[in-house]
Amino acid sequence: MKDTKVIELEEVAIRFSGDSGDGMQLTGTLFSDATALFGNDISTFPDYPSEIRAPQGTVGGVSGFQVQFGHKEVNTPGDEAHVLIAMNPAAVKANARFMKPGGTIIYDVDSFTQKNLDKANFATDDPFGELKLDDYIKIAVPITSLTRESLKDFGMDNKSVLRSKNMFALGLICWMFGRPMDYIESFIKTKFAKKPTVVESNLKVLHDGFNYGMNMQHMTPQYLVHAAEIERGTYRNINGNIATAWGMLAAAEKSGLDLFLGSYPITPATDVLVALAARRDLGVKTFQAEDEIAGMCTTLGAAFAGKLAVTSTSGPGLALKSEAIGLAVMAELPVVIVNVQRGGPSTGLPTKTEQSDLLQALYGRNGESPVVVLAASTPSDCFYYAYLSCKIALERMVPVILLTDGFLGNGSEPWRVPSMSELPEITPRIAKNSSEFKPYKRDEDILAREWAFPGMEGFQHRIGGLEKNVEGAVSHDPENHHKNTEIREAKVQKVADMIPELEVCGDEEGELLVVAWGGTYGHMISAVREMRQDGKKVSLAHFNFIKPLPANTEEVFSKFKKIIVCELNLGQFASYLRDKLPEYEYHQVNKLKGLPFTVTELKENFEKLLEE
């Protein structure tokens, strides 16, 4: 191992990139899982094209998967990649700007043909020069021909051979980063259990890739990232969409109710539906509706029938659901609406992340139509905020919108799985005394009504979208409508008494308070941590509770000289804060590129503001 260049790092980011048919998502996922099992903390970011079959070899058809891992806590998939694996020229072109200066590019030299250079729209035959990548370490590996050579005795057709290229790349990367391959091997064996040739050929290519790295060590650098020291317990990798689904499942079990999900497929939220459809074994009923309107309406019907009723969607779907959410507000039924945000407006950037549905969630309905709005901040905490959303809905008889986003939904991280006993109790407001029951009789303190549903004898009543009096009769009385409108708002505000206070990360007073919400957490905390290490008086207040705001929000804000609100939209949370707490000046950092913030750009913005 003498001439191997060993690079020791705290954390390292790798980007797998190729044509959408090259299997890069699988390669990235397998590598991430193997890495998490090895004991590193990881964070991942799949970045795939919205057209599943964009023309082969073009930049539009490039599919990427970035993973960052380290021996300490890793909060982001990394601004820039240390290592890029590029299966064709288009992949290099699409990813050049995501590379760390001086990073390593491993590419399949066989695919750098004139035809492919043309498809990727290179003007010259020097793609690296054209992209100003001269100072980077470039390792040309004849992946295609080595794969072909590796499989020559298998008698496979050309297409199947080419499909195995990703395994060669995966083996090579495993060597570079010293990952044991047993997890990957057992995955392949189980996945293709019925196709022994596929198992054998994939394993052969995987090992040949690994051995290639070892034999060529004079030119391939090797990286060392030590295992992380973390909390004791059972761990798994989880992405935000599955965590969301499972959080709702946990809430159903805790509350003793059956779970019902009415939903319509939409990127990037579909996997919530998929994850729950797979759970008939735990009694989950999923209903794939004809559209989002029906998704919301079936959910409302299930809530009327006494189930824990939830729906999942993304921006355009939330727009379609809005009228029925208004009905949930009026009928005061417990429902949870998960909105996995994506770039908008309209179809926008379906596969890219954004936080631009905040105002839609808060206000996007006719009439005064208040709902509780929560936002998850990491892939794994989607579990807890989904759980909490259900708890709030069931205990306060109110619709709750949970905002996640494409970055959280598809991104994954290792997660210490909790036991059910760690989770707070959930007590649905099911009516008990029929002689005292009135549809809109409220608890004086929390203002929530009671829940009675068909099948419960003696509680028969009617609800609906028309304004009602306490007895549940239709009422056009002006005083009654005014009062009820205020009550519906106050009921939502009362939820503040069951949510945690806003926590300040860092000192409780200082020069600059960084404010953010939802899925940007990983980047925010990394940026603030790095600035604090440089001695700057910067703290972070990251919001998971948007409506109502935590009770101590004002107190937290009052202790800082400057406040800067960072979000992936044009300033929606900032305007909401200006409305709720107008006495402060809110600076803004906004980004609408379909991409997460980078730690670097955040720090630059904070430093600039500190100098002003």
Place this chain on the structure above:
Amino acid sequence: MSNIDLQYTLKDFKSENEVRWCPGCGDYAIMNAVQRTMADMNVPHEKFAVISGIGCSSRFPYYMSTYGFHSIHGRAAAIASGVKSANPDLSVWVITGDGDSLAIGGNHFIHTIRRNIDLNVILFNNKIYGLTKGQYSPTTDRGFVTKTSPNGTIEDSFVPGQLVLGARGTFFARAVDSNVKHNQLVFAEAAKHQGTSIVEVLQNCVIFNDGIHAQIADPKHRAERQLFLEHGKPMRFGHDNEKGLIVEKGRLKVAVIGENGVTEDDILVHDAKEVDPYLHMQLINMSMPDFPIAMGVIRAVDAPVYDQELEKQVAEVSATRRVNNVDELLKSGNTWEVDEPGSSDPVPFFKKKCPILE
């Protein structure tokens, strides 16, 4: 259904709310028939749920003493689909207008039917938007003058039964509002049918579309203009029951018994359970003056029922499950243990502190 006779009467299904339909509106008679039907069903009162959209007819749940949900325009079928799928044990009724179910709610209408969810849908067809005061609806005939078609409509109407068959419906029946006895009969059949039952009731709106069904509905001409279908019975009608339907060159035709050599045995026997929709479609399409209008249960065929299939699937999959609860689910699949000398004790999420506080 319960074993003991619950002995409900119509009164048990009336609510204390004052009924606010216009005097003479066809909705009164329909509600009366629904209440009588429910009383006779011997289903515990608390198991009824009546779901409606928006329209005059959709005010219905307020006048019932059962559980009820007056929802939003067009969505009753979707909400009811959620109710029934969530709890198949309930008797779920959908009350909807021609605009509610066939215009704004058209998509839910066809998909509910296609899934064959066990709902009893009563479509109040007054061929007009009543609540919004008289605009044309998807069942208004071409050329008809309304407030929004002062020169006559220039679009063809839906024939609700055609839509039901096109959506692979398993049950379709037709009735006239004022004929309470017949309505009751048809509603009882709809309730008995497992799957989505659609009953189109020809309803008179005295204010905005008075007499729209009069030619058909007039009791004086009932025998000549309405053919009351019964499964297994010959399709006969007329003052003296002297007419009937026969097939000629593959099409239905009215024949008079005793004329042109037609005997009683030549008259077609109604088979509501025939899966092939061919004849049912012809019955639905019959129109005056060449034909009487087909009334009663035109189609009632057996097919898998969504809410029952869903329940069955849950039971079957749970029977062979590998995880029994959420704790086991969280620990299933690829997991690993961390228990290093340097590891710290786990902290429940809601007690976690910010990692920056080094």
